[in-house]
Amino acid sequence: MTLFFPERVPIKRAMSVLTGLGARLGAIFNSEGRGPWGGRGSGGSNGNSSGGGGDDDGPKNPWSQPPRKRPSGGQTGPTALDDLLKRGRSQWGGSDGRGPNLPTFGGRPIWFWAIIILVLLWLFFTSFHLIGPQERGVLTRFGNYQGTFEPGVSLSWPAPIDRVQVIDVDNIRTIDIGGGGENAENRVLTGDQNIVDLAYQIRWNIKEPQNYLFQISDPDTTIREVAESAMRAVMARITLDEAIGSGRAEAEQRVQVLMQELLDGYGAGVLVQGVAIEEADPPAAVEEAFREVSAAQQTAQTYLNDARAFAQQLTAQAQGEAAAFTRVYEEYRLAPEVTRRRMYYETMEQVLGRVNITIVENDGVTTYLPLQEVQRQARQQATPAPQTGETP
């Protein structure tokens, strides 16, 4: 192509081309405005310097001064001009002999070299591709997919022919769905027709960069939609209780598998790394009822705890009493009559020592006396005096 400017063009030749170009420009100018230069040429000289200034870096007005490089030329302005013209015409004629002799004027080589450097840079930057360790380069030649560059330095044709799209494949991208705040509940229907408020995150990266680039018109949106669809499909198979509690991990797993299936079906070139359910709560509107359940669980637990405490107490008491009886009984068996009597008297001592005892000889009559009433009245009258009325 024309852009392929050979690097090996001899420098001198290139310079001569450029100087020749400058001379030609001067010639054109000259042929147009010959008149003013014939005289003093104040305006003309200005015009000339602007027109051909590029080829002359020395004097500002080359026609009023003797050219250093060409001593054979005329001394006066018009003569120098003629010489320039001649030079220009000879260049037009295509005599090569003069080229090497011509001086290298300042302006042209600079922009010439600039172009060379730009072309080289262009070649360099569009032919060498440095692919990072987490990246892949997708090579297309005139749009046709040619292959994928692995990490490292790769070489391709320069830009208009080959194009390399570098894609970060290992970078794990995340998509967050739900969890937008109070008003943005992500309500999902569960299998038992309940509603759960879900927030989850999808982590994915690129498996096949060429598929990612060429297969789907908007891969990111597609992944998001597939995620939503898969999550709802999975949630529709499980109950609310599972969604909130025990079934979460399994649901995540199933969403991941389903998503991967769908995306592979599209040939999306995407690998779903994982699905994480961040929140699975009942909707705010029914949260109170859910709290009631956990309160009920606490209450039930309290009942159980109380009952267990009572049971412990009762059992321990029974064991204690039984043990006490067994001990006493063991002793009793050694001397039954004596022990029995001793216990009887001891108990009676303690009992009767604190009660009022009335012994009635003839129980036929006295039982009807309101003895207790009498005693009580007596005691009340005597209060707070010591109870003298008591008789053993």
Place this chain on the structure above:
Amino acid sequence: MSIVSRVARNPIAYGILAVVVLVGIFSTLSIVPETRQAVIVRFGQPDRIVNRYEPGVPFGSGSAGLMAHIPFVEQVVWIDRRIQNVEMERQQVLSTDQLRLQVDAFARYRIVDPLQMYISARTEERVSEALRPILASSLRNELGRRPFAALLSPERGQVMDNIQESLNLAARQYGAEIVDVRIKRADLPEGQPLESAYERMRSARRQEALTIRAQGAKQAQIIRAEAEAEAARTYAEAFGADPDFYDFYRAMISYRSTFGVTGNNADQGEAAIVMSPDNEYLRQFRGQR
């Protein structure tokens, strides 16, 4: 030197020539990327297709790349080769059991017959626009024939397949093929349906709460009864050794307790006992032999 110097001497002419050549190249050659298919139209008549989508053909083996066509005579129409997305607006669907549901669905399609698509729709947008109402109506039809619960069951896959089938019929007229139809969201509409669903959830929870409480109480009672039974057995095992002595022993404990010796009911010490001299306790008191 010769070419270069010729160019240098006659730059305008060569410049014009270069421009003409470049324009010629650019209007003749086109780059067909992997993501597009090209329909070449000659005088308004579709002539050939470049880089047409063929299922199963990997990237790089298609006819993507440089393509030549006659400038001004042939026109290139670009058609996307990738999978396209058509999203349906929210639809309210009434199931057979008269439950309202708001459904978001999407379909994915690919233009597999660019010629047909060019003739019938011209642009991808118009294909999407044409498919959108069809998707909505077939969704309504299909879901309207089923109870609400079917949407939340494995039967849902069947529903989707039916929708895809009917949508595919329509899509074929536009040279498109439906890759997938999926329900994105299926929600109860705001207001009364949502509220009643909430109320149902609440009542279910209340029921659960009551059940849990009752179960707790039941368990507690069982625990108590078991403890009592255990205690009774312990007592029986011990006291069963000598019922007669137990009677005596227990009576003694009972007397002490009742008459306030062991208990702390000190103010009840005003109990009065009327004893007959024949009382066992007074046997010695009478000096009997």
